[in-house]
Amino acid sequence: MNRQYPRLVLRDSSFRSNARETISRCAACGIQVCGVIKGVNGLPEVARRFRECGVTQLGTSRLEQVERCRQAGIPGPYLLIRIPGPTELPELVRLCEMSLQSERTTLDLLEQECTRQEKSHAVIIMADLGDLREGYWDHEEMVQTCLYVERRLPHVHLSGVGVNLSCYGSVRATPEKMQMLLAIARRVEDAIGRPLEIVSGGATSSYPMIHTGTMPAGINHLRIGENILTAQDIADSWGIHDADYLRNDVFRLEAEVVEVKEKPTYPQGELGADAFGRKPVYEDRGLRLRAILALGRADVGDMETLRPTMPGVTVIGGSSDHCILDVTDAPQPVQVGDVLSFRLCYSHVLYATQRDDVPVVICP
Amino acid sequence: MNRQYPRLVLRDSSFRSNARETISRCAACGIQVCGVIKGVNGLPEVARRFRECGVTQLGTSRLEQVERCRQAGIPGPYLLIRIPGPTELPELVRLCEMSLQSERTTLDLLEQECTRQEKSHAVIIMADLGDLREGYWDHEEMVQTCLYVERRLPHVHLSGVGVNLSCYGSVRATPEKMQMLLAIARRVEDAIGRPLEIVSGGATSSYPMIHTGTMPAGINHLRIGENILTAQDIADSWGIHDADYLRNDVFRLEAEVVEVKEKPTYPQGELGADAFGRKPVYEDRGLRLRAILALGRADVGDMETLRPTMPGVTVIGGSSDHCILDVTDAPQPVQVGDVLSFRLCYSHVLYATQRDDVPVVICP
Numbered sequence: 001m002n003r004q005y006p007r008l009v010l011r012d013s014s015f016r017s018n019a020r021e022t023i024s025r026c027a028a029c030g031i032q033v034c035g036v037i038k039g040v041n042g043l044p045e046v047a048r049r050f051r052e053c054g055v056t057q058l059g060t061s062r063l064e065q066v067e068r069c070r071q072a073g074i075p076g077p078y079l080l081i082r083i084p085g086p087t088e089l090p091e092l093v094r095l096c097e098m099s100l101q102s103e104r105t106t107l108d109l110l111e112q113e114c115t116r117q118e119k120s121h122a123v124i125i126m127a128d129l130g131d132l133r134e135g136y137w138d139h140e141e142m143v144q145t146c147l148y149v150e151r152r153l154p155h156v157h158l159s160g161v162g163v164n165l166s167c168y169g170s171v172r173a174t175p176e177k178m179q180m181l182l183a184i185a186r187r188v189e190d191a192i193g194r195p196l197e198i199v200s201g202g203a204t205s206s207y208p209m210i211h212t213g214t215m216p217a218g219i220n221h222l223r224i225g226e227n228i229l230t231a232q233d234i235a236d237s238w239g240i241h242d243a244d245y246l247r248n249d250v251f252r253l254e255a256e257v258v259e260v261k262e263k264p265t266y267p268q269g270e271l272g273a274d275a276f277g278r279k280p281v282y283e284d285r286g287l288r289l290r291a292i293l294a295l296g297r298a299d300v301g302d303m304e305t306l307r308p309t310m311p312g313v314t315v316i317g318g319s320s321d322h323c324i325l326d327v328t329d330a331p332q333p334v335q336v337g338d339v340l341s342f343r344l345c346y347s348h349v350l351y352a353t354q355r356d357d358v359p360v361v362i363c364p
Numbered sequence: 365m366n367r368q369y370p371r372l373v374l375r376d377s378s379f380r381s382n383a384r385e386t387i388s389r390c391a392a393c394g395i396q397v398c399g400v401i402k403g404v405n406g407l408p409e410v411a412r413r414f415r416e417c418g419v420t421q422l423g424t425s426r427l428e429q430v431e432r433c434r435q436a437g438i439p440g441p442y443l444l445i446r447i448p449g450p451t452e453l454p455e456l457v458r459l460c461e462m463s464l465q466s467e468r469t470t471l472d473l474l475e476q477e478c479t480r481q482e483k484s485h486a487v488i489i490m491a492d493l494g495d496l497r498e499g500y501w502d503h504e505e506m507v508q509t510c511l512y513v514e515r516r517l518p519h520v521h522l523s524g525v526g527v528n529l530s531c532y533g534s535v536r537a538t539p540e541k542m543q544m545l546l547a548i549a550r551r552v553e554d555a556i557g558r559p560l561e562i563v564s565g566g567a568t569s570s571y572p573m574i575h576t577g578t579m580p581a582g583i584n585h586l587r588i589g590e591n592i593l594t595a596q597d598i599a600d601s602w603g604i605h606d607a608d609y610l611r612n613d614v615f616r617l618e619a620e621v622v623e624v625k626e627k628p629t630y631p632q633g634e635l636g637a638d639a640f641g642r643k644p645v646y647e648d649r650g651l652r653l654r655a656i657l658a659l660g661r662a663d664v665g666d667m668e669t670l671r672p673t674m675p676g677v678t679v680i681g682g683s684s685d686h687c688i689l690d691v692t693d694a695p696q697p698v699q700v701g702d703v704l705s706f707r708l709c710y711s712h713v714l715y716a717t718q719r720d721d722v723p724v725v726i727c728p
Contacts, residue, residue, distance in 0.1 A: 085620035130632030169631030237637035256449035267533030268494030273601035
């Protein structure tokens with residue numbers, strides 16, 4: 001199939017610039033960066049660039065992506081950043097050097113699997129500091145688990161401790177949360193009688209502390225994808241509006257116009273539910289010129305947060321296969337066959353890269 | 365990669381039952397069914413079953429899926445149910461016998477492409493009856509376009525007219541809307557001097573009229589996927605609660621528990637945004653037993669509408685890779701490694717089938 005549109009365009013110079021700016025600022029704080037490739041479905045082209053820009057590991061939540069990158073010749077170490085289930089352990093040991101962990105049951109099974117494969121595997125034990133995703137809520141139990149790994153699991157190497165924030169629970173990553181993690185790390189070190197290699201302070205949501213210079217000393221590892229891949233969320237979600245060294249044009253989505261017609265803006269008939277079972281609210285703006293793109297929620301998830309690069313064009317909705325635009329105020333007439341482009345959020349890139357009918361094109 | 369979970373389980377007997385019940389009821393109303401496979405990413409296993417159950421065409425929005433099905437030996441005709449853009453026309457003519465259309469520019473280019481490939485191609489011209497997605501808002505212009513195809517485009521065959529409802533504009537498909545489409549069909553037939561083969565009354569959202577026996581005579585074609593694949597939306601979205609001949613267990617999603625811990629229900633710390641940039645609201649229900657599944661929004665889109673099959677279990681949230689459950693009231697203890705299952709909406713199946721790390725397993 002010769003698919004031209006929709007397509008994702010990856011701007012090499014912007015990716016490398018974001019990666020270098022982020023990694024060098026982290027390095028200046030004594031922090032190594034795990035380059036997270038799950039947001040781009042483990043694209044080997046992105047993994048290779050992360051490596052060239054100096055990440056310490058490559059991280060993802062899906063083992064298939066590790067396999068794809070290894071087959072493309074991109075060297076590890078690879079860190080699985082989603083705590084694994086028992087059925088994933090054989091492939092985990094085969095494919096990854098390191099993983100995040102939070103259950104003693106799983107650690108015991110991991111030891112068995114390492115023995116079977118005659119390999120060792122490093123783990124970062126996760127603390128829950130209030131975001132209520134994965135990790136130990138009872139920190140004494142966490143220290144005991146670390147001690148258990150250190151003393152009882154010869155093939156499983158306790159590499160460090162970590163936390164995740166601003167994910168499920170929308171809890172901000174703050175210096176206070178980092179101090180809590182450091183206190184846990186010190187308790188673990190006291191218990192095992194040696195320093196930990198890794199104290200992993202979170203993901204892109206912890207990056208604002210690097211930007212503002214408030215990251216406590218001792219945190220030495222972050223797992224970063226979003227900040228480099230889209231750099232949009234650091235402003236939108238984490239309130240950092242002066243990180244002008246980050247570019248938000250790493251990815252651009254281009255899609256083709258399949259219809260342009262003047263139509264009313266308010267649906268006519270008895271209103272029920274839309275294609276996703278929702279009951280949307282519509283604003284009556286009279287007759288407007290509307291364009292439909294061959295692009296939909298199946299490709300990018302949420303449509304309303306797509307940002308058209310052409311001024312005056314707004315997204316007014318869509319379906320699983322359609323994106324509907326108001327093009328009345330576009331500076332030049334929009335016609336069937338025109339290609340319009342969008343700046344993207346992280347979730348758009350996440351969905352688009354997992355489709356086999358959205359090609360990725362790399363430009364300088 | 366030997367991926368076991370998450371996985372989609374397709375129950376063959378339920379699919380066939382839904383397909384036969386739906387197709388036979390449509391047939392009794394003089395309506396042929398185009399089996400829509402886009403909701404399952406064009407899975408050849410589903411396309412084959414649609415064919416075996418008697419659909420007249422196979423329909424999808426993505427040409428890649430047609431190619432995959434053709435390569436799997438599943439015969440056409442294939443109908444492209446998303447109006448195509450100019451860049452799609454070469455593959456459209458190569459792969460599909462028929463398409464929905466709404467622009468004269470595209471029809472002219474289609475004629476050129478048919479000439480080049482020495483093939484003919486059938487079209488259904490779309491009317492917009494208020495849902496404000498694709499189609500002619502000006503019905504006189506639509507009649508003129510049909511006449512133009514009939515008289516001027518020798519390789520493009522005018523097969524009929526059609527409409528889409530309850531998609532963008534959430535406009536209900538009603539007998540009145542069908543009468544409007546029939547009136548357009550009669551005007552077109554008067555203009556071209558012959559009967560149209562197809563008057564396509566919409567998608568699953570038009571099926572309630574079949575169920576209630578209110579579909580006007582003369583509508584002879586529907587494009588149905590959802591009704592057969594999940595059968596959930598006919599109740600949830602279109603208000604039909606007595607279609608007990610349709611099964612909602614065609615697809616089941618199974619995922620593995622990776623963590624079980626007692627934790628608070630209200631996040632602790634300064635609240636900002638979650639992983640998708642949203643600011644959710646949390647209910648404080650005290651300490652509860654929570655399970656995390658290796659499954660996330662990347663796999664299924666919306667998490668909150670997943671329906672756990674185990675009573676007492678509720679979905680309380682998630683991230684792109686995690687589904688967080690409250691399992692306090694589960695009838696038996698939930699443990700790491702347990703596999704929990706869910707009934708699905710159409711959009712869950714849409715997203716899950718496009719991932720290469722969610723295997724599809726067929727059971728009797």
